[in-house]
Amino acid sequence: xxxxxxxxxxxxxxxxxxxxxxxxxxxxxxxxxxxxxxxxxxxxxxxxxxxxxxxxxxxxxxxxxxxxxxxxxxxxxxxxxxxxxxxxxxxxxxxxxxxxxxxxxxxxxxxxxxxxxxxxxxxxxxxxxxxxxxxxxxxxxxxxxxxxxxxxxxxxxxxxxxxxxxxxxxxxxxxxxxxxxxxxxxxxxxxxxxxxxxxxxxxxxxxxxxxxxxxxxxxxxxxxxxxxxxxxxxxxxxxxxxxxxxxxxxxxxxxxxxxxxxxxxxxxxxxxxxxxxxxxxxxxx
Numbered sequence: 538x539x540x541x542x543x544x545x546x547x548x549x550x551x552x553x554x555x556x557x558x559x560x561x562x563x564x565x566x567x568x569x570x571x572x573x574x575x576x577x578x579x580x581x582x583x584x585x586x587x588x589x590x591x592x593x594x595x596x597x598x599x600x601x602x603x604x605x606x607x608x609x610x611x612x613x614x615x616x617x618x619x620x621x622x623x624x625x626x627x628x629x630x631x632x633x634x635x636x637x638x639x640x641x642x643x644x645x646x647x648x649x650x651x652x653x654x655x656x657x658x659x660x661x662x663x664x665x666x667x668x669x670x671x672x673x674x675x676x677x678x679x680x681x682x683x684x685x686x687x688x689x690x691x692x693x694x695x696x697x698x699x700x701x702x703x704x705x706x707x708x709x710x711x712x713x714x715x716x717x718x719x720x721x722x723x724x725x726x727x728x729x730x731x732x733x734x735x736x737x738x739x740x741x742x743x744x745x746x747x748x749x750x751x752x753x754x755x756x757x758x759x760x761x762x763x764x765x766x767x768x769x770x771x772x773x774x775x776x777x778x779x780x781x782x783x784x785x786x787x788x789x790x791x792x793x794x795x796x797x798x799x800x801x802x803x804x805x806x807x808x809x810x811x812x813x814x815x816x817x818x819x820x821x822x
Contacts, residue, residue: 549775552759559766
């Protein structure tokens with residue numbers, strides 16, 4: 538059961554990345570390659586606040602949230618807004634991811650930094666397996682965020698407006714929806730979430746300059762398995778990736794864990810090309 542808890546915790550991290558991808562994708566049909574790098578910045582800001590400056594946890598949480606929110610907003614204004622074609626936006630967000638990764642390495646270096654968890658670090662026994670409070674916190678956060686954001690997207694005016702933009706941007710504009718403001722808000726919200734989550738992801742993964750690229754790949758796989766635009770799919774996809782990775786590392790060796798993840802991805806896409814919860818849109822010609 539210990540390996541299950543470990544896999545679920547890893548999967549929760551991938552789910553959190555996929556949630557950030559989905560927030561932007563649902564609102565603008567844009568895939569933000571830099572989402573994982575934004576979460577990486579959150580882990581470094583958490584380290585700086587907790588270890589270097591020795592600030593209270595609440596202050597660090599606000600600092601990380603605001604810092605990454607501003608960074609994500611700048612990304613939307615500089616790298617996304619001037620580019621109207623979604624394919625070109627993939628290139629510009631990839632460039633933003635590369636720039637953020639390079640700047641992070643220049644500021645904090647390339648050595649892994651240990652981010653302390655503000656809760657207990659003692660192992661606990663749960664359902665016959667050993668786990669840690671930070672792992673439980675990650676899993677709970679992933680589930681709560683999926684449920685909460687799913688309700689927001691279906692039952693609030695802003696959520697319905699974002700869904701409308703994703704379905705037909707021009708029609709939403711004609712109905713008076715401020716598309717530009719909502720797109721900026723979606724990027725800022727995904728950034729704020731990534732910054733706050735750095736407090737939880739950092740203790741599980743360390744703060745290291747290569748974290749962004751690693752999380753980006755696994756978060757994308759989680760999104761592809763679950764289906765683009767589906768928040769429940771992000772949860773199922775993330776947990777699937779985490780469990781497959783953990784069991785493959787145990788049974789086959791860590792060198793085969795990534796291969797196993799992509800084998801599962803290919804198998805699922807062969808049966809469900811749009812992902813487990815994705816919708817196939819009809820092409821109007």
